[in-house]
Amino acid sequence: MEIHQANGQFAPLAGEGRDVVLSVRDVTVAFGDHVVLDKLSLDVYRGEILGFVGASGTGKSVLLRTVLGLTPKRSGTVSIFGVDLDHLDDRERMVVDMRLGVLFQHGALFSALTVKENVQVPMREYLDLPKKLMDELAMLKIELVGLSADAADKFPSELSGGMIKRAALARALALDPDIVFLDEPTSGLDPIGAADFDELVAKLRDTMGLTVYMVTHDLDSLFSVCDRIAVLGQKKVLVDGTIEDMMQVEDPWVKSYFRGKRARQIDLQARQGA
Numbered sequence: 001m002e003i004h005q006a007n008g009q010f011a012p013l014a015g016e017g018r019d020v021v022l023s024v025r026d027v028t029v030a031f032g033d034h035v036v037l038d039k040l041s042l043d044v045y046r047g048e049i050l051g052f053v054g055a056s057g058t059g060k061s062v063l064l065r066t067v068l069g070l071t072p073k074r075s076g077t078v079s080i081f082g083v084d085l086d087h088l089d090d091r092e093r094m095v096v097d098m099r100l101g102v103l104f105q106h107g108a109l110f111s112a113l114t115v116k117e118n119v120q121v122p123m124r125e126y127l128d129l130p131k132k133l134m135d136e137l138a139m140l141k142i143e144l145v146g147l148s149a150d151a152a153d154k155f156p157s158e159l160s161g162g163m164i165k166r167a168a169l170a171r172a173l174a175l176d177p178d179i180v181f182l183d184e185p186t187s188g189l190d191p192i193g194a195a196d197f198d199e200l201v202a203k204l205r206d207t208m209g210l211t212v213y214m215v216t217h218d219l220d221s222l223f224s225v226c227d228r229i230a231v232l233g234q235k236k237v238l239v240d241g242t243i244e245d246m247m248q249v250e251d252p253w254v255k256s257y258f259r260g261k262r263a264r265q266i267d268l269q270a271r272q273g274a
């Protein structure tokens, strides 16, 4: 696979000839007569961090849920690792699901379970492993996301917001997925916590070759770790490309988002830091 240097780290090139891990083709999703996505298409490439943005209520969560098979589509196809998800039986679907990790918007840890037990939920669901091995694997994931070993026996109510996000990420990584879906992972974190989380995501991509699909409103994340950005608008992917590409787009929402005052400040900081 070809690689180039992005954000000071090695990342695969976006574009033609790359390995597509997720392919959405002409997907339409509607609730009654409210069409949310209309013949939307999108490719996600192996090893990239894709930032998925769009105004509130445009359907980012609906698309994520559709890709995961949680919301039904009216038409179109969703293929993961080249396999059309509509053509899988339950066992085949389970094999695909095991290769996907998901961090939902509000962390969604089970409050009655400790961090370690939360991380073990997917292991219990999909694997049949002895307790000792599950404990060892959970501790590895907890360490991987930068939590200390003593966080393992804490309950979610005893954790800070940043620790909850990390614990939820550890759970998303429990089965060593190829692709992780992160729904607004830095929302609710202070800027330093958010930057640390972004750094962690980039590190995991670099060390594990993870593909990351990140729904986000966080301009810092888009500027600092995303290799490519896709913008949802008018019920489709309006535009996709690098952050530099986004700066050239004349669509009013894209323009105000990527060339507004806040974006200009972040861009300036990024250039000064480069």
Ligand SMILES: Nc1ncnc2c1ncn2[C@@H]1O[C@H](COP(=O)(O)OP(=O)(O)OP(=O)(O)O)[C@@H](O)[C@H]1O
Residues within 6 Å of the ligand: 031, 036, 054, 055, 056, 057, 058, 059, 060, 061, 062, 063
């Ligand atoms: N189960 C549902 N039944 C009916 N309408 C729904 C359902 N789920 C989502 N919608 C509608 O679909 C549209 C898109 O919602 P969605 O949550 O995907 O937006 P979003 O882009 O993720 O927004 P935000 O950035 O605010 O999280 C909204 O109009 C929402 O009301």
